[in-house]
Amino acid sequence: MTEPAPSGGGPAELSKNALKKAAKEKEKAEKKAAAKAKELAERQKKETDDANDVSAEDYGELPMVGSAEFKPTGLQRESLSNITELEDKEIVFRCWVANARVQSAKLAFLNLRQGLNTIQAVVAASEKLSKQMVKFAGNISTESTLLVHGLVKKTPEPVKSATIQDYEIHITKLFIEVKAEVPLPMQVEDAERPLPSEGLGDEDEKAEESDGRPLVGLNTRLNNRTLDLRAKINHAIFVIKSGVCALFQEFLGSKGFVLIQTPKILGAASEGGANVFQVKYFDREAFLAQSPQVYKQMLIASRFPRVMEIGPVFRAENSNTARHLTEFTGLDMEMEFQENYHEVMSMLEDLMLFIFKELNARYKQETELVRSAYHVDEFKLPESGKVPRIPFSEGIKMLREAGEELGDYDDLSTPQEKHLGKLVLERYNSDFYVLDQFPLAIRPFYTMPSPTNPALSNSYDMFMRGQEILSGAQRVHNAELLIKLMKSHDPPVDPTGPGMRDYVESFRYGCPPHGGGGFGLERIVQFWLGLPNIRMCSLFPRDPQRIMP
CATH class of the missing domain: 2.40.50.140 (Nucleic acid-binding proteins)
Structure with a gap:
């Protein structure tokens, strides 16, 4: 019987494997040598090219x-x-x-x-x-x-x-x-495109445009704000915002208003204690100003007949909407009037018409750039002296006739304000109007009651595109009436309490009748341009959810 051959192969097979291995090693060595030769050739070519680079001194x-000694060119x-x-x-x-x-x-x-x-x-x-x-x-x-x-x-x-x-x-x-580092956390060109909506929800981060590119939502933009602000559309927004401030001062300055600066750190809550930020002030408690209101009035009592201010305003309102901020810029004015508080309203109306018309004239390029992205209609302007002044009761009637259900003295909700804005635009062909004679119960304690109806007041709001930009009124300038209104207010305000005593006392020494109002700068810019979110109008916005960057 023949025995099976032993495993592993004989000498001939071993010699064959050795030859294959040697061939592979040779091929590997040849490839390595070729790569090295190619690298050397490329280096030599680069050195030659660099030596012959006619532009060597013209770029880099x-x-x-x-970091180096300055030598002027x-x-x-x-x-x-x-x-x-x-x-x-x-x-x-x-x-x-x-x-x-x-x-x-x-x-x-x-x-x-x-x-x-x-x-x-x-x-x-x-x-x-x-x-x-x-x-x-x-x-x-x-x-x-x-x-x-x-x-x-x-x-x-x-x-x-x-x-x-x-x-x-x-x-x-x-x-x-x-040199800018790459990759960037977001592309600046993404910030040139419009937000998909009001930009308040995470769903906006997942949206896409029709071309399939992802839409960068507001949160991502605000988290990378220095890149976001590089977008031309954002530069235009803040050029316009600067322009509104300049025009505000230009107009009121021409009317004899004095620019003032009032404290923003207060020893007591100035408007009854609601929606106020508390801060530690050395060894005691202090508050951030909700408005310059009491100081504006005290300056009227100090014989400053017309004052204006541009400054920060702090409101501790837990409002996560597209038109609310916890810190915004207030454009405030206060003035004596001679016979009736409508003199103040006329001043405010002419101020805003001046700002609107000059924005159209001086900031046309920036306005058109932003509106081209958001496809907003032209802002409809009335003529001077023809701004629609609608009694609050008439506004309620217009809304009821349009199907809204609300009481005679109910405050308007945001949707109702917008609805009224559409009705006013249809009737008066104006995106800017005034509501006058608001219910006293929904106004601050320093508001003068109406002489014709004790449930109403000599107060007014101004609106752009159906949304409020200013709240104003005739102020109480008599100490005894002011004390009475403070005590009957809901909630009551102590006229002898910290921060109120000096304010009330200032009216005991004789103060002329006066009124005024406070605009939200960011709202003016937002509604002028038709932007979906007020955070776009604040460089580094603050809201209940955001305190960085």
Whole structure:
């Protein structure tokens, strides 16, 4: 019988395996040698290219400003807003990168931004500009800050991707001043797109536009606010907000109003103790001001006939709505009147008409930029002296006729305010109007009762697009009547208590009749532009859920 062959193979098979192993080792060594040779060749080519780089001194990353000895260049820095005056001139300017892309080894395009302006820049290889510079330009990270030298040229056809469409920059030198880290937590271009809704819920973070791109919701934007604020639309919002403040002071200043600054840290709650923030003040308790109201009135009693203030207001209201903040900016005014509190209303109406008209004239570009994103109708303006003044009772009647159920002296809810705004727009063709003679029970204790109906008061609210922007009234200027109203108020206010005693006493020395009002600056901006959320109008908004950043 023949025995089976032993396992493992004979000498011939072992020799075959050794040959295979040797061949693999040789192949591996050859690949390694080839890779090393390729790397060496590329390094040598790069060294040669670098040595022959005609643009070597014309691009790169600059040392941090302030880290090296300052040597002035004497070069004038230009603004892109003057681009029409700079055609065919070589200019120097600082900007940042909105977008950069390499078109080919010899061509790159950059979208450069400066303020609200964007412009296309071209980096094209030539005898004087190297391919290395083209590659460098096309790979600059978005949001990096640049120092650019370039020639301003007229474009053969409009560049639709830039705000400056008839000119472009042919770059000659390009330096990174500050390099932006990547990846960014959000893209600035995402903040240029409108919010999907009022932006109060997490569902907005999951929404998508029709093109499939994710919509960046309000929470993400506010959590990355420095990037969010770089969006042109946000710059426009805050330019307009600044403009409202300037126009407020300009108009009232021309009418003899004195700008004042009143305390924001108080020893007692100034308006009855509701919705007030308490703070520790050394070894005792203090409060943040809910308004400058008592101080405005005390200044009228101090013989300042007309005063105005722009300052922070703090309200501890747990209102998580699209139009409430716990800290906002108040535009306040107070003035003597001669015969009737409607003199104050007329001043306030003319103030707002001035602001609206000047916003249209001086801030047209910014207004149109924001409204183009939100597709808001033009703000309908009445003429001076023709602002609709609607008695509160008439407003109630209009709402009832439109199907709303509410009592004669009920306060209006937000939906009812908006509904009334639509009715007023239909009837009067105005987005701005006044409700007059509010019920006394829903107004502050310092409000003058109406002489014709003790249940009403000489008080008023002003509205934009059906939403309140101002609350105002004739103030009580008689100490005894003020004490009576304070004690009967719900809840009662102690006229001898801390913070109230000095206020009440100031009227015992003779105080002229006066009235005024307080606007919410952010609301004016929100409703003027038709924005879905008031947080968009506060640089770093504060609400019941947000105290950072």
